[in-house]
């Protein structure tokens with residue numbers, strides 16, 4: 401690359417927004433579900449049930465449209481900072497696939513790419529599985545004689561762009577409910593459930609494990625403490641889980657959000673602010689598991705439930721993603737760069753350590769790591 405082309409995102413030539421993917425038409429639902437669950441031991445009954453969730457919404461998941469909007473927001477933020485770099489879109493489980501994005505980049509002569517993922521926490525499903533799918537797309541291109549080098553930004557659960565945006569969204573909602581009703585709402589944080597075995601092994605192999613649940617517990621507690629300080633009163637909170645999908649014999653992280661709303665009702669809680677901090681956009685798990693199921697549970701219980709939005713295209717979040725890209729580029733250039741965090745001071749490495757968040761079924765090549 402010419403010296404004159406150098407910019408703050410050097411050495412990267414394109415950003416690839418890397419996401420989960422979702423169906424966009426009824427006939428895409430089953431192929432998508434089979435791809436997601438291939439070899440992962442999810443019972444057929446569960447697949448049929450989840451297919452119904454998608455079909456209930458016309459067979460179209462909102463996730464790709466949300467990611468297209470996020471790409472537009474990232475492009476606008478890059479332009480505001482006079483950073484010129486293309487932003488491509490690549491999914492793990494639906495079109496446009498990661499390999500499509502890499503091929504498109506390669507055709508334009510761009511071979512150093514930066515993956516910005518829509519997944520904030522650490523565990524196999526939210527980190528290594530992305531890295532495996534990046535590697536398999538690279539292998540697909542290599543078979544066509546095309547090489548692309550791909551790095552990714554760090555897991556950003558405690559990057560201020562993500563965590564402070566969540567804190568502001570929850571804090572504003574709690575204040576609004578408190579002012580409207582005079583009752584301090586109970587904060588119920590929610591994230592995707594995992595098999596206990598996946599949580600137990602999340603994080604670097606030489607560490608204590610359970611990094612996924614510990615990250616969520618730490619962010620929930622920090623947001624609750626800040627909300628309490630702003631409201632000037634005590635605020636209670638819990639972390640709950642949604643979207644469990646394994647067989648009943650397999651233990652998954654609990655409590656389920658619906659079960660927990662029932663427990664809270666028995667304890668006399670009347671008002672809940674439900675905060676999906678585990679997710680980055682209001683995709684199918686949010687609109688079905690929370691806005692359909694959990695909303696029904698709350699209605700049955702006669703509880704006041706306010707589901708707050710995910711970070712989506714929130715400006716603070718989008719600015720944070722650009723900051724994370726700049727941080728990763730500076731690291732790639734070998735520079736010392738500030739790595740802001742909130743809460744806590746622990747920075748997730750952008751290059752994962754060997755054995756981090758392992759695949760408990762099969763060993764597969766994974767990109768963006770030192771193994």
Ligand SMILES: CC1=C(CCC(=O)O)c2cc3nc(cc4[nH]c(cc5[nH]c(cc1n2)c(C)c5CCC(=O)O)c(CCC(=O)O)c4C)C(CCC(=O)O)=C3C
Nearest residue numbers: 420422436440450461463519525526592594645683684685
């Ligand atoms: C941690 C985590 C995230 C957050 C991080 C991230 O965002 O990546 C996430 C996101 C998502 N999960 C999604 C969809 C699905 N996840 C499934 C299944 C599973 N998810 C798991 C974990 C996670 N999933 C796990 C451990 C399984 C069991 C199978 C296995 O061990 O791998 C299944 C199979 C059917 C079922 O639900 O059983 C589907 C359809 C969509 C798309 C939504 C849309 O279309 O709008 C999104 C964003």
Ligand SMILES: [Fe+2]
Nearest residue numbers: 525592643685
């Ligand atoms: Fe999932």
